[in-house]
Amino acid sequence: MKPAPFSYVRPSSLDEACAALASEEDARVLAGGQTLMPMLAMRLSRPTLLVDITRIAELIGIEEQGSSIVVRAATVQAYALRSELIAREVPLLAKALPNVGHPPTRNRGTVGGSVAHGDPSAEISLAATVLEAGIVFRDGEDETSFLPEEFFIGPTVTMAPMGGCLTRIVFPKKPSGRVGTGFHEVASRRSDYAFASAAAQLVFDEDGTCSEARLGIGSVGDVPVKVDVDGLVGGAADDAAIRDVVAEALRDLEAVDDLHATASYRRRAAAALAERALREARDEALESRP
Amino acid sequence: MKTELTVNGRAVTVDVEPRMTLLDCLRDELDLKGTHAGCEHGVCGACTVMVDGRAVRSCLMLAVQGDGLDIRTIEGFAPDAGELSVVQDAFCETHGLQCGYCTPGMIVAAHALLSHNDEPSDEEIRDAISGNICRCTGYGQIVEAIRLAAERMRQSNTRAFEAEGGESA
Amino acid sequence: MTEQLRPGRFVSANRRVREDRRFVAGKGRFVADLDIPGVAHVALVASQHPAAFIEEIDASEALAMPGVVGVLTGDELAASTDPLMNGLDTPHVRRFPLAVGQVRYAGEWVCAVVAESRALAEDAAEKVRVRYTKLGFVLDAEKALQTDSTPVHPAHGSNVLLDKTFVWGEVERDFEKAEEHLSFRVTWGRNSTVPIETFGVVAKWDPWEQVLDVWASIQMPKYSDQIARALRIPGNAVRVHYDVDVGGSYGVKRGIKHSVLVAYLARKFGRPIRLIEDRIENMRAGDAHGPERIFDVDVAFDRDGRVRSMKMRALDNAGAYAGRAPFQLGKPIGAIVGPYLIESVQYHAVSVTTNKTVEEAVRGFGQSPTNYAIETMMDRVAAHLGIDRIEIRRRNFIRHEQFPYTIPSGSTYDSGDYHVVVDKVLEAVDLPALEAERDRLRAEGLCAGIGVAACLEPSGGNSSFEPLLNEKNRTSTWMESCRVNVDGLGFVTATVHTTSSGQGHETLVSTVVGEVLEIDPDKIRVVRPDSLGSLPGNSPVGSRMAIMLGGAAAKAAEDLKGQIMRIAAHALKVSEASLVYREGTIEGPDGLKLQWSDIVDIAHRRFHDLPPGVAPGLTATHILQVPTGRELPKEGRAQMYPCHSFEFHVVLVAFDPVLAKPEIRRYVIGHDCGTVINPHIVKGMTLGGIAHGIGAALLEEFAYDEGGQLMTQSxxxxxxxxxxxxxxxEIVKHVTPSPYTVFGQKGSGESGYLGAPAAISGAMHDAVRAWGITFDKLPIRMSTVSDKIAAAREHDRKTA
Known part of the structure; x- marks a missing residue:
């Protein structure tokens, strides 16, 4: 299980990286390698050139920019997991991160790599989908930003421009008000690719009325999806309301069927996890001070 | 491709194909056979080593990516020839192994945990080694070993080793 | 019965396992660690099809690749080697390391490519062009059994490798007399032990010495004989190096096809050749899958819960070639009634070929699947009668005073104390509290269930199943050996004549020899001569080494001690009976004393002081026949293994009814393997066996899609x-010594695994009892559980 031969460059700037990516048709970005390396080893992926972006300073780091938190693409997941900025301003992402892989894979795997790969069970992608984060690519001289909804188009298929390099993910900061989040998933083993995952964020006003409701489902269909739970807005989001709104929202959810989990199971599990995530988000929001 | 690595405190230069993994480089170029290949696709954890103080899977990293980085393998944990680290000794005390194949990766994961958590709960221990598959032991005596090592290190007020920034395991 | 030594100072003491030191330092010596100068590497060209004729192989492009040494096809290999050994008398099911003319499963090796590195060999393997004509294929055992199914081996005529019915006792009469009957079907899914080290082998041919050196991660009886036979070279031209550490096996490391292939290549190319399977090769073509078995059980019982008779059909899916797989239907005959008094049994053993990967020996050699069927039977009978599941087992257990007890199929169980072990477990587990915990979890809306399993681990492996299932096979010994030397300086060295894969054989031998000679085991060296320098042995299979290697080592040490006593009596001019051996010093009457060093001096240097009949040099060898291994099977009845360990599992499982992810809340096992030689080792085996059983029950399966492709190959x-x-x-210990072994020890290498799948299955059923749901196949997948509960709820809702 050895990769087919390839060349390798490790540029120190984004410009160099983009030039290298443009120089060969089958050039590919290598970041943490936690997904790409197995594919190389099994020769399922056969790039002729790997462009290692893990030492490009401008692609590493997490920072506040106005109403957003910018996570640069080559930021290691373990670093993001320890980030106080993320914990404070993007709590849903903070809840998603411990579910990504194992400690040793988080020590190399990057936030951008997880999103760029387009796996339908990727937790960071689900959080990005729910929060409508911006997925920003540099393609030659151009910069293109995608919404997750348009970026993920199939299992490990994305709108990423050929020869482009993911530079950052722009997460909106949590809104003002009483905000709560919930993230739940289920897999055969705790750290496996999930069969179903749900991420929720609710905002309540001071008198306990829900003013904004977001829910996303991952791992069930070909891509992570944001589903409409606006039915909770204007009410207290009690258990019954959550149950009804989730049932309605997931009515037409597409689900894949495979050896490990049937489609019917994935749908049922998604609903249960969605309710759990929403209940947790509600309880957390109502416990928080405005 | 010329690559400079620091391995167990020693600077070495290797000339490898870009496609060579760090795992194969350690074993075949540097003759450090204690790091084992189990699956070569990043699931079993047998190839776990420390890179800049953090446990990583050496099959999921190219040797050329290790350029300039500090790498520590199982051979780098014994204080001296014939002398065991606290963690290694604890594995012997509780028989936290059988065939010994997953053991180096397991011990690296244990060192990584204990470098930042000197009083881990069983739950934390299990979490720290959850990426290392063992087919012999059912993990029971491994958990005992790490618990015992932590206790001994607390008593002697030492740490598994000085590391910065590493996440557990 | 053997005269028994008393466990003492070192046996049963909590001593460290001596092998551990090298492994924790990363200094194990595994086959992939060996640096053999000039070695070339193998990669395999694998079949994409489950069944196809090989029309043409074009390796020209591969041969032109950089670093390529050569390419070997099955036709060439088959022309110069004999087929690999079959267990049964099935001469037309021919198996070679590479496919010959036809491929029979997806992933089967078609060509071997040899190059200067593994990566280059893989590069070249991609360039070998194979033209196939696809053939029909069969994956399902039931379909393979049908007379119109496509035979995997046309020359054999059908897919049936074995179809044998045994009737022990008055089955029909007992069925007629019994008050109740029930029948059911359960399926044991295809899984395996999947060691973290794949199989690997290095071979080197020395044309001047005419010797083939082999280093391999092997756990296999008669390994060197099989290599020699296949290559048509003398047995003493194969030298297997036993000082290679094996990274886990649990039965499956039987890489005979790899070894013959690599040995042939080493001779062909005149240089050392190495094949270390990668994980994909290991999973789909390492020929190391375990049993895949359908059980149809009819049971006759009375209303008091006593089981009168059982009819079992076991249909095993052997995969594409025969190998030893069918024998895994034979070994369970030695414990076909489990720990129960069942007076008659009909057993119908059927093995078929299919277009799946070849089955190999797996921990327990068929016993764990059989125990799963027997324990499911006990649960079903209990449910049918409304009797408690533990109570029904108690009513059927063989009682302590009935041992040695001969079961209908002809095997005598050595000893046991099943009721007491169960009592001890129930006390430890506090059953009423456990049931209250289960009910509390149920009240929280979870599914919660308690499972129990009682079963045996036959141990001390001989191979009576071979002559039982194949009349041409006349094997009635399965010996193991040990030699103990005292050198000229008085230091002790003992030998192991096999490889080890984590069982701690060096600790076993040093402990036993130290016990007998009353010297510190840590001062005893244990070495592994190569196969040409070795005494006869049969490798650590069949849970046998504590009994067989431990027995041989103890006997050799006793022999040595006897020599010492004779030397001392002669030197001190007193009778042997008047002497006492104490920690290497011999004490006689009136303060007479002879030190260890004196004995060593006489034995090694002073022939003139040796008594007549004692050879110089202080060395002793013992070749141990398997206890109770006396004769060939008669009329379908066989004495299988000599010793029978007992285990009783209690497990509490809980899960959310929708997500259905089982969480094991409590696991207690009562374990009686007689006298324990090293408690750490036995504990580890048991815990590891349970983990393996959890995998078999809930997670692990080699599953194929409809096109015959293995879906779970990574x-x-x-x-x-x-x-x-x-x-x-939690382990609850009990010791019922075996009367047949030197210290009363029994085997423990398969412990835990033999009952865990049954216990977990029982717990899963208890958890969904309210709906009357059954799970008839292992592994029990989460989505199956959730889907069945949802269907039952839907049904309840409609009928409400």
Missing amino acids: FLDYLMPSSHEVPAV
Whole structure:
């Protein structure tokens, strides 16, 4: 299980990286390698050139920019997991991160790599989908930003421009008000690719009325999806309301069927996890001070 | 491709194909056979080593990516020839192994945990080694070993080793 | 019965396992660690099809690639080697390391490519062009059994490798007389032990010495004989190096096809050749899958819960070639009634070929699947009669005073104390509290269930199943050996004549020899001569080494001690009976004393002081025949293994009815393997066996799609329990010594695994008892559980 031969460059700037990516048709970005390396080893992926972006300073780091938190693409997941900025301003992402892989894979795997790969069970992608984060690519001289909804188009298929390099993910900061989040998933083993995952964020006003409701489902269909739970807005989001709104929202959810989990199971599990995530988000929001 | 690595405190230069993994480089170029290949696709954890103080899977990293980085393998944990680290000794005390194949990766994961958590709960221990598959032991005596090592290190007020920034395991 | 030594100072003491030191330092010596100068590497060209004729192989492009040494096809190999050994008398099911003319499963090796590095060999393997004509194929055992199914081996005429019915006792009469009957079907899914080290082998041919050196991660009886036979070279031209550490096996490391292939290549190319399977090769073509078995059981019982008779059909899917797989239907005959008094049994053993990967020996050699069927039977009978599941087992257990007890199929169980072990476990577990905990979890809306399993681990492996299933096979010994030397300076060295894969044989031998000679085991060296320098042995299979290697080592040490006593009596001019051996010093009457060093001096240097009949040099060898191994099977009845360990599992499982992810809340096992030689080792085996059983029950399966492709060929899809899935396990110990072994020891290498799948299945059923749901196949997948509960709820809702 050895990769087919390839060349390798490790540029120190984004410009160099983009030039290298443009120089060969089958050039590919290598970041943490936690997904790409197995594919190389099994020769399922056969790039002729790997462009290692893990030492490009401008692609590493997490920072506040106005109403957003910018996570640069080559930021290691373990670093993001320890980030106080993320914990404070993007709590849903903070809840998603411990579910990504194992400690040793988080020590190399990057936030951008997880999103760029387009796996339908990727937790960071689900959080990005729910929060409508911006997925920003540099393609030659151009910069293109995608919404997750348009970026993920199939299992490990994305709108990423050929020869482009993911530079950052722009997460909106949590809104003002009483905000709560919930993230739940289920897999055969705790750290496996999930069969179903749900991420929720609710905002309540001071008198306990829900003013904004977001829910996303991952791992069930070909891509992570944001589903409409606006039915909770204007009410207290009690258990019954959550149950009804989730049932309605997931009515037409597409689900894949495979050896490990049937489609019917994935749908049922998604609903249960969605309710759990929403209940947790509600309880957390109502416990928080405005 | 010329690559400079620091391995167990020693600077070495290797000339490898870009496609060579760090795992194969350690074993075949540097003759450090204690790091084992189990699956070569990043699931079993047998190839776990420390890179800049953090446990990583050496099959999921190219040797050329290790350029300039500090790498520590199982051979780098014994204080001296014939002398065991606290963690290694604890594995012997509780028989936290059988065939010994997953053991180096397991011990690296244990060192990584204990470098930042000197009083881990069983739950934390299990979490720290959850990426290392063992087919012999059912993990029971491994958990005992790490618990015992932590206790001994607390008593002697030492740490598994000085590391910065590493996440557990 | 053997005269028994008393366990003492070192036996049963909590001593460290001596092998551990090298492994924790990363200094094990595994086959992939060996640096053999000039070695070339092998990669395989694998079949994409489950069945096809090989029309043409074009290796020209591969041969032109950089670093390529050569390419070997099955036709060439088959022309110069004999087929690999079959267990049964099935001469037309021919198996070679590479496919010959036809491929029979997806992943089967078609060509071997040899190059200067593994990566280059893989590069070249991609360039070998194979033209196939696809053939029909069969995956399902039931379909393979049908007379119109496509035979995997046309020359054999059908897919049936074995179809044998045994009737022990008055089955029909007992069925007629019994008050109740029930029948059911359960299926044991295809899984395996999947060691973290894949199989690997290095071979080197020395044309001047005419010797083939082999280093391999092997656990296999008669390994060197089989290599020699296949290559048509003398047995003493094969030298297997036993000082290679094996990175786990649990039965499956039987890489005979790899070894013959590599040995042939080493001779062909005149240089050392190495094949270390990668994980994909290991999973789909390492020929190391375990049993895949359908059980149809009819049971006759009375209303008091006493089981009168059982009819069992076991249909095993052997995969594409025969190998030893069918024998895994034979070994369970030695414990076909489990720990129960069942007076008659009909057993119908059927093995078929299919277009799946070849089956190999797996921990327990068919016993764990059989125990799963027997324990399911006990649960079903209990449910049918409304009797408690533990109570029904108690009513059927063989009682302590009935041992040695001969079961209908002809095997005598050595000893046991089943009721007491169960009592001890129930006390430890506090059953009423456990039931209250289960009910509390149910009240929280979870599904919660308690499972129990009682079963035996036959141990001390001989191979009576071979002559039982194949009349041409006349094997009635399965010996093991040990030699103990005292050197000229008085230091002790003992030998092991096999490889080890984590069983701690060096600790076993040093402990036993130290016990007999009353010297510190840590001062005894244990070495492994190569196969040409070795005494006869049969490798650590069949849970046998504590009994067989431990027995041989003890006997050799006793022999040595006898020599010492004779030397001392002669030197001190007193009778042997008047002497006492104490920690290497011999004390006689009136303060007479002879030191160890004196004995060593006489034995090694002073022939003139040796008594007549004692050879110089202080060395002793013992070749141990398997206890109770006396004769060939008669009329379908066989004495299988000599010793029978007992285990009783109690497990509490809980899960959310929708997500259905089982969480093991409590796991207690009562374990009686007689006298324990090293408690750490036995504990580890038991815990590891349970983990393996959890995998078999809930996670692990080699599953094929409709096109005959293996879907679970990487660790992303073949799911092995991690430290999250395996709970802390409590072990309740009990010791019922075996009367047939030197210290009363029995085997423990398969412990835990033999009952865990049954216990977990029982717990899963208890958890969904309210709906009357059954899970008839292992592994029990989460989505199956959730889907069945949803269907039952839907049904309840409609009928409400």
